[in-house]
Amino acid sequence: MTETVVTDAKPAPAKKAVPDTQTVTAVKHWTDRLFSFRCTRPSSLRFRSGEFVMIGLMTTDEKTGREKPLLRAYSIASPSWDEELEFYSIKVEDGPLTSRLQHIKVGDKIVLRPKPVGTLVHDALLPGKRLWFFATGTGFAPFASLLREPQTYEDYDEIVITHTCREVGELTYGRELIEGLKDDELLNEVIGDGFWKKIKYYPTTTREESPKMGRITDLMRSGEAFRDLDVAPLNPESDRAMICGNLAFNLELKEMFEEYGLKEGANSDPQHYVVEKAFLD
Numbered sequence: 001m002t003e004t005v006v007t008d009a010k011p012a013p014a015k016k017a018v019p020d021t022q023t024v025t026a027v028k029h030w031t032d033r034l035f036s037f038r039c040t041r042p043s044s045l046r047f048r049s050g051e052f053v054m055i056g057l058m059t060t061d062e063k064t065g066r067e068k069p070l071l072r073a074y075s076i077a078s079p080s081w082d083e084e085l086e087f088y089s090i091k092v093e094d095g096p097l098t099s100r101l102q103h104i105k106v107g108d109k110i111v112l113r114p115k116p117v118g119t120l121v122h123d124a125l126l127p128g129k130r131l132w133f134f135a136t137g138t139g140f141a142p143f144a145s146l147l148r149e150p151q152t153y154e155d156y157d158e159i160v161i162t163h164t165c166r167e168v169g170e171l172t173y174g175r176e177l178i179e180g181l182k183d184d185e186l187l188n189e190v191i192g193d194g195f196w197k198k199i200k201y202y203p204t205t206t207r208e209e210s211p212k213m214g215r216i217t218d219l220m221r222s223g224e225a226f227r228d229l230d231v232a233p234l235n236p237e238s239d240r241a242m243i244c245g246n247l248a249f250n251l252e253l254k255e256m257f258e259e260y261g262l263k264e265g266a267n268s269d270p271q272h273y274v275v276e277k278a279f280l281d
């Protein structure tokens with residue numbers, strides 16, 4: 001005879017997925033459309049400089065009243081070795097996430113899905129001599145990570161950064177970061193004195209007066225950018241490139257690179273250049 005055991009134990013409730021939250025440690029506003037912030041880093045998070053993750057805020061679903069995360073893709077702007085994470089963000093006035101994210105303060109929580117991915121990584125490029133970073137707007141973010149990554153200087157003799165923005169103020173985050181590299185203790189220690197002399201920085205604006213006006217694509221087509229930088233146009237023997245900007249910019253550069261004979265790479269097939277969208281149009 002089998003004995004039936006009766007207990008008042010209720011079945012365990014289904015486990016509610018707890019979002020991975022991190023704490024904001026610093027916020028800096030650069031213009032009325034741009035800000036950067038830093039947050040704690042999950043101890044288990046490993047990523048390669050240049051990758052992106054999904055981050056966001058908890059929101060209340062209007063229909064059900066339930067809390068749910070509102071997430072967007074963000075390049076990690078800090079390097080892989082940093083104890084904290086840094087992000088560089090747009091403020092879209094009616095953007096579901098950034099209309100709220102722009103108000104975060106030190107001590108606030110953000111949601112972070114610790115699954116880094118992306119193609120703007122050293123692994124997706126064949127060895128080369130000169131590395132180019134081409135950015136528009138917030139597309140500078142992955143390069144803010146790679147510029148603080150020792151491997152960038154170990155692997156290349158020269159690094160050229162082009163950054164095209166509408167207005168002068170939109171260049172400040174990138175400019176200050178590049179100027180600050182000289183005093184970067186880790187890079188000075190690991191790479192040695194003067195690593196920053198390998199860097200050529202080429203900022204341009206299109207809608208406000210600045211020392212160099214124009215879209216980088218036009219400046220390259222006319223040859224002006226290469227004359228200013230005192231380098232030859234890109235070639236597959238020596239040059240490697242990473243592109244991160246709006247869709248039209250990415251497509252124009254891709255077309256130019258294919259004309260130069262450069263091939264697009266991927267994590268599974270390293271080649272001469274890689275591309276990622278800075279945002280979805």
Ligand SMILES: Cc1cc2nc3c(=O)[nH]c(=O)nc-3n(C[C@H](O)[C@H](O)[C@H](O)COP(=O)(O)OP(=O)(O)OC[C@H]3O[C@@H](n4cnc5c(N)ncnc54)[C@H](O)[C@@H]3O)c2cc1C
Nearest residue numbers: 072073074075088089090095096097098138141278279281
């Ligand atoms: C791979 C990837 C990486 C990204 N990394 C970053 C990053 O590091 N920093 C960042 O600010 N954004 C980044 N984005 C864009 C980001 O995912 C969001 O679109 C952005 O935060 C706006 O969110 P939202 O909900 O406020 O508006 P959304 O509904 O997402 O966007 C509304 C509109 O705003 C414009 N827009 C969105 N993002 C930008 C931008 N960055 N620059 C200019 N216009 C934009 C577009 O016209 C878009 O249609 C990335 C996107 C992708 C696909």
Ligand SMILES: NC(=O)c1ccc[n+]([C@@H]2O[C@H](COP(=O)([O-])OP(=O)(O)OC[C@H]3O[C@@H](n4cnc5c(N)ncnc54)[C@H](OP(=O)(O)O)[C@@H]3O)[C@@H](O)[C@H]2O)c1
Nearest residue numbers: 136137138164165166205206207215216217246248249252
């Ligand atoms: N930046 C602002 O002040 C501002 C203000 C309000 C709203 N917005 C909106 O925000 C969104 C994004 O604006 P954003 O300025 O961050 O990014 P963006 O429109 O992608 O422009 C960033 C820079 O990239 C240049 N660019 C665009 N297409 C290019 C191409 N095919 N080749 C080479 N360069 C190219 C732009 O030059 P051009 O100037 O020649 O296009 C600009 O200098 C847009 O939808 C815009 O309407 C922007």
